[in-house]
Amino acid sequence: MDLISGLQEVSRRLLVMRGVRSEEVVVGGQRLHHFTLKGSGKGPPIVLVHGLGGAASGFGRVLFPLAKRFERVFAVDLPGHGFSPEYCLGPMCVRGQYEMLVRYCREVVGAPAFVVGNSLGGAMSVQLAAEHPELVRALALVASAGADVGHELIREVLESMNVRTGEQARALTQRLFHRPPWAMMFFANALRGIYGTPAVRALSADVISTGEYLKPEQLQGLTMPVLFVWGANEKLLPRESLDFFRTHLPPHSQVRVVDGFGHLPHVERPGELVSELLQFADSAGL
Template sequence: MDLMGGMQEAMRRVLVARGVESETVNVGGQAVHHYALEGQGKGPPVVLVHGLGGSANGFGRTFFGLAKRFSRVLAPDLPGHGFSGEFCGGPTCVQSQFDVLRAYFEEVVKTPALVVGNSLGGAMAVNLASEHSAWVKALALVAPAGAELTPQALAALLGHFAVKSSADVRALTRKLFHQPPLGALLLAPALRRLYTTPTVQALAADALATQASIAPQAVRDLKMPVLFLWGGSERLLPPEILAWYRQHLPAQAEVHVVEGFGHVPQMERPDAFVSHLVGFADRARL
């Protein structure tokens, strides 16, 4: 096991020791690892969907805060991420990932949930809410991808994941955080592994080849409560994405640009992240 794998495993053991269930389930014909924590709250389940190159571990510091407000906390590792096996090498990689996520709701979640999606996970959460709204009681989008971009802008965005050196990884890390952790910068050689897996590279190539984006009408037609969080220190996604979502989100959507948030606030400011989700749930009477 390499250094990054060891660190991921160490975090999993800490979570399990604190009562979080870690298991691999078969959904949509794929072996998918997920975390599950029974909550003390009366709210619906909350399902946390990570982004490209991320994992369920990225939400680990939010589990216990969310469990106080919601009945269950679930966080899957998308195929080819975290502890889920490698998956997807063809031209329909993005759609295949979404099909597995949909199956996860049908076969594991089994009830309408607050769906929280970050980055690529945000785009997938929008598609789920649009195409299978019965599973989405409310939607929280955290720096979501999926907006229409010019081919040049999309290529520039996905180019950040084409890491070839430790310097490339450090540059990407600086784009993910409001204040990049020194440890992450020092561990750049180990972090490179997260972005060079066959699945991550196939997803990026598929998104670029298909110019994948969400239809504006799919966003306009969302009927459930929607929370949209964008970091005041967002450096990975271009501002055109924020403008696109502002233009197309429905009237009931809450849009917040939060100072001190970068692209992955669940990792950098977990307590503030939980506070935003709980406040939204309260206002939406979930």
């Protein structure tokens, strides 16, 4: 077991000790791992979708406060991430991951949900809401990827995630956080394992080769309540991404640029992110 796998296993055991369920479900013949927590709130189910190289365990510090407001909290490991086995549907790997997310929401969640997507998970969540609005009660995008800001800018982001040396690992860690926790810097070298998995390599290559990004009409056609959260200290995605979403999201959307947020506020500033999500939920009548 490598270092990152060991840390994820420790995180999983701690969550289970506190009452979170860690289990595998079969969706379309593919095994997926997810965390679920029964909530005490009256809000709809909430689904948390991680980004490229991320994992459901990254949402560990927001599960319990969200469970006080919503009836059930779901955090899924996309194929090849976290505890879910590797899987990719041919050359269109991103589309294959997205189709698994659709089936997961339909077959496992089973009700219109408040979907919260981070980074690549945000881009997939937009597609989910645009193509299957019956599955999405409300949508929150946190440092969402998918903006059409030009192929070269996206290539630079993906190349920064192609970690081969300790120096590159530390540089990526600096870009992922506003102020990287000391432990993250200490274990930064382990990112070489996270971003070198077959799933991450396939997804990155797919984005570079296809050049397919979110289309303005996908965003403009969203009818459910939408929250877009961007970190004022975002250092991974280009600032042009914020401009793209601001321009094309429908008028009823809420756009929040938050001081102290980097690319992974659910890891770095979980309390503040939960506050943003709950304020939005209240305003949307969830």
